[in-house]
Amino acid sequence: MVDNNDVIAILNELIEISKDGEEGFRSAAEHVDDARLKDFFLRRSKEVSESVRELQALVSALGGVPVNATSIGGTLHRRWIDLKTALTANDNLAVLNETERGEEVALAAYRDALEIELPHDIRAVVIRQLAGVKRNHALVKQLRDVFDAEAAIHS
Numbered sequence: 001m002v003d004n005n006d007v008i009a010i011l012n013e014l015i016e017i018s019k020d021g022e023e024g025f026r027s028a029a030e031h032v033d034d035a036r037l038k039d040f041f042l043r044r045s046k047e048v049s050e051s052v053r054e055l056q057a058l059v060s061a062l063g064g065v066p067v068n069a070t071s072i073g074g075t076l077h078r079r080w081i082d083l084k085t086a087l088t089a090n091d092n093l094a095v096l097n098e099t100e101r102g103e104e105v106a107l108a109a110y111r112d113a114l115e116i117e118l119p120h121d122i123r124a125v126v127i128r129q130l131a132g133v134k135r136n137h138a139l140v141k142q143l144r145d146v147f148d149a150e151a152a153i154h155s
Helices: 004-030 035-061 072-087 091-114 120-153
Strands: none
Touching: 004 035, 004 091, 004 120, 035 091, 035 120, 091 120
């Protein structure tokens, strides 16, 4: 099993990735014109925010200092969404594509965390949150496929 400092570092990495997701969903909501998508992204952002708070509480309980910022990579990814949206005719589809990529990063981070022998209570939280990331990824992918099909029909 890993030591306390390693667990804190792993949790802080998940916090950063989750903060990226929270901000990514919020940014996505700002870049779509479809009210249903906007609502979807805002709900996902709020849900991820709750996951962040849960991870931060775990870090605090372990005696660590939880991070409270996004990663540099996440910030750069959101800027890429801004640029790509500005250059793309179908904003909704471009945003969904970029959001799906962001969720793939989160999936990888959570799966990597579970390859480490975490304490059982923390592992249970990570597994539960991974299920939420998987659900978000599947929903974004499903929406992307719908908007992709609609774009093909209108082309």
